[in-house]
Amino acid sequence: MSEVVNVIVAFAVIVFIVRWATSSNSDSGPTPADTLGFRPKNVTEDMLDTIGNMFPDIPRDNIRYDLLRTGSVETTTNKILERGFIEAPPPSYFTLYPRTLAPTPNNSAASGFSSSSSIKQPKDTLISRYNLQSRLKSEDTATIPDEDVGGKAKWEDTPEKREASLRERKERMILAARQRMLAAQKEKGNEA
Structure with a gap:
């Protein structure tokens, strides 16, 4: 009889440890799927660069958001070609992916200066x-x-x-x- 009690106690301890370990992971915060409202697909820099090079006037955050939804360069490209734009991401997107600054030649935006007050670099002729x-x-x-x-x-x-x-x-x-x-x-x- 004492062996049965030991097994039940060991089983209860294991169940308690498993529940404690899994509950601490879910308490760490909302998942990206909870924040965005959909399960995001994997997006690589190559995918972003491909669409960004084809459509330089589309903001990079808009491209990333649409790629997170579709997971396909072709689908996002077709959407841009059909509509002429892709919708801007919601504010919840920026909690997961901070805004990306447009690259500047002298990186004046990163240093805190506005581009209008920065010294103009001579253009490459x-x-x-x-x-x-x-x-x-x-x-x-x-x-x-x-x-x-x-x-x-x-x-x-x-x-x-x-x-x-x-x-x-x-x-x-x-x-x-x-x-x-x-x-x-x-x-x-x-x-x-």
Whole structure:
């Protein structure tokens, strides 16, 4: 008889420990499903980047919220294409996922300064991106004829030569576009 009592006491202790352990987990706070009203799907940064690159004007929080609901890049993309927008997340969303700040070039928002009071960074120009400063000085006086600008490229034998030919054509197009822009600015200055 004493063995039966020991088994019952051991069983009761085990049940008490299991209930205590499971109840402490549920007391830690509401689950994401309780907060959002649906069971969120897994969302990766790649999914966010894919849609963010396709639709840069859609806020990242809206994209994340819709992906949490659908779990599919295709569904969210179709929704944006059909409607032109996706709805903003409810305030309860921001308790789980704090607002994301739009990345700024000099990170002025993170440092507490507004973007209007920050010092403007010089924009990256095509001339600096393609390192055409040396050619710019030599071709300022010479005008590039329109036939030579894009022109038809001849097929080269090796991929390296084709790449060099393409790069040269790009550079000529950039320099010709710059000359046209400067000429248009000069005409606008003469008119004013």
